Amino acid sequence: MPQDRPSRGLPEGAALQPEGLVACPVCDALHREADVPPGAQARCHRCHTVLFAPHLNAMTRIVMLAATAAILMVAAVFFPFLEIDASGLHSRSSVFDAIMAFSRGIMLPLSVAVAALIVVLPLVRFGAIAYALTPMVFGYPPPRHAAAAMRWAEDSQPWAMAEIFVVGVAVALVKVAGLAHVTLGPAFWAFVALVLVTVLKDNIMCKFTIWKTLEERRPS
Amino acid sequence: MQVHDMENARRTQTLLTARRAGLLGCRRCGAVHAAGTAGCRRCGSALASRDATSLQRVWAWWLAGLLAYIPANIYPMLLTSTFGNTLENTIIGGAIELFQHGSYFVAGVVIFASVMIPIGKFIAIGYLALTIDHPGTARGLERQHLYEVVEFIGRWSMIDVFVVAILAALVQLDFVATINPGIAAVCFALSVAFTMISAQSFDPKSLWDAYEADDT
Numbered sequence: 059m060p061q062d063r064p065s066r067g068l069p070e071g072a073a074l075q076p077e078g079l080v081a082c083p084v085c086d087a088l089h090r091e092a093d094v095p096p097g098a099q100a101r102c103h104r105c106h107t108v109l110f111a112p113h114l115n116a117m118t119r120i121v122m123l124a125a126t127a128a129i130l131m132v133a134a135v136f137f138p139f140l141e142i143d144a145s146g147l148h149s150r151s152s153v154f155d156a157i158m159a160f161s162r163g164i165m166l167p168l169s170v171a172v173a174a175l176i177v178v179l180p181l182v183r184f185g186a187i188a189y190a191l192t193p194m195v196f197g198y199p200p201p202r203h204a205a206a207a208m209r210w211a212e213d214s215q216p217w218a219m220a221e222i223f224v225v226g227v228a229v230a231l232v233k234v235a236g237l238a239h240v241t242l243g244p245a246f247w248a249f250v251a252l253v254l255v256t257v258l259k260d261n262i263m264c265k266f267t268i269w270k271t272l273e274e275r276r277p278s
Numbered sequence: 279m280q281v282h283d284m285e286n287a288r289r290t291q292t293l294l295t296a297r298r299a300g301l302l303g304c305r306r307c308g309a310v311h312a313a314g315t316a317g318c319r320r321c322g323s324a325l326a327s328r329d330a331t332s333l334q335r336v337w338a339w340w341l342a343g344l345l346a347y348i349p350a351n352i353y354p355m356l357l358t359s360t361f362g363n364t365l366e367n368t369i370i371g372g373a374i375e376l377f378q379h380g381s382y383f384v385a386g387v388v389i390f391a392s393v394m395i396p397i398g399k400f401i402a403i404g405y406l407a408l409t410i411d412h413p414g415t416a417r418g419l420e421r422q423h424l425y426e427v428v429e430f431i432g433r434w435s436m437i438d439v440f441v442v443a444i445l446a447a448l449v450q451l452d453f454v455a456t457i458n459p460g461i462a463a464v465c466f467a468l469s470v471a472f473t474m475i476s477a478q479s480f481d482p483k484s485l486w487d488a489y490e491a492d493d494t
């Protein structure tokens with residue numbers, strides 16, 4: 059078994075101990091775990107899903123990016139997002155206003171959902187990731203509930219929809235364009251930056267590597 | 279970037295899966311355990327070789343999503359009042375209006391996100407669930423890709439709900455122009471959420487199981 063090919067599928071009939079093996083989460087194919095150098099990728103032999111893709115100093119970078127994203131989120135929520143002028147009337151709205159737009163009567167659940175999807179969920183995700191990984195950046199063992207925090211951060215990922223919201227803003231701008239003059243506020247750019255930072259963070263975050271590291275550094 | 283992609287011509291049958299080896303692979307972190315282990319030592323997730331109730335949940339959420347999608351298209355999504363006249367726009371109506379104003383690209387985005395993605399998603403999930411044991415001529419990788427596309431793209435349908443939220447928050451100019459959300463916005467948001475849960479309920483390993491038995 060060459061060291062640099064951790065994702066080779068195992069032939070049938072090999073003597074198997076569960077330790078040191080890794081099963082593809084998508085197709086169940088078994089592979090022998092090996093050290094993948096930073097910058098390289100190990101893919102599943104059968105379905106080509108990326109299993110390991112570690113990055114250099116990934117922990118530090120993830121924590122820093124999560125902190126940046128959290129700060130940007132606060133700016134994005136409370137600064138004016140869009141300003142509109144029509145027939146001498148002027149209105150500006152922040153993301154906070156957009157969330158409150160549904161807060162009347164039957165629309166209240168929708169308002170809560172929008173708030174959760176674009177602000178609360180992303181923020182709590184950043185917090186959970188920072189909680190689980192920050193101690194390890196400074197050489198300490200992971201905190202007690204690190205695994206629970208990471209599980210939650212992974213499960214909530216599809217529901218954190220800040221980037222979809224940004225595209226929604228663009229569509230809304232075109233829709234209003236005939237009706238009124240619209241200008242983009244600072245919060246819009248904070249949101250765009252937030253999306254970029256989030257994409258960057260998710261890209262260097264290799265889940266399998268993080269789980270492995272959490273296990274190795276857990277105080278026993 | 280260095281990529282180790284271990285492609286070769288060996289048949290899937292000669293590839294050992296955790297289930298065939300009598301082991302349990304964690305769906306979250308990949309760690310392998312002896313059969314009968316309840317929780318993953320690495321990440322703490324509950325372990326099961328295959329998710330037996332997965333297909334039931336897929337269909338239940340699929341149906342809920344479809345039921346919510348119908349009123350989402352019949353009822354108005356946006357209520358626009360300009361100088362005292364109220365205009366009610368459904369999803370399709372809003373897209374047609376954009377088209378008539380010459381915003382072809384944005385009209386395309388709305389149609390794609392609100393009509394084509396949801397309908398395509400219903401068909402794709404239905405197809406994968408129906409053919410779970412009998413993939414026919416479709417190859418494992420093709421079905422896997424279809425599943426990944428559905429999972430990736432499904433959440434983007436939420437665009438229209440956000441557009442309505444933004445418009446309703448922004449366009450509150452008293453008599454000149456006011457925009458309010460319609461009931462369809464709620465139905466549509468629910469439909470997207472339900473189909474997302476439906477896709478997530480899928481156990482991707484079950485897509486691959488059919489190839490183990492009869493691969494010759």
Ligand SMILES: [Zn+2]
Binds near residue numbers: 083086087104107
């Ligand atoms: Zn695989």
Ligand SMILES: [Zn+2]
Binds near residue numbers: 306308321
């Ligand atoms: Zn696990």
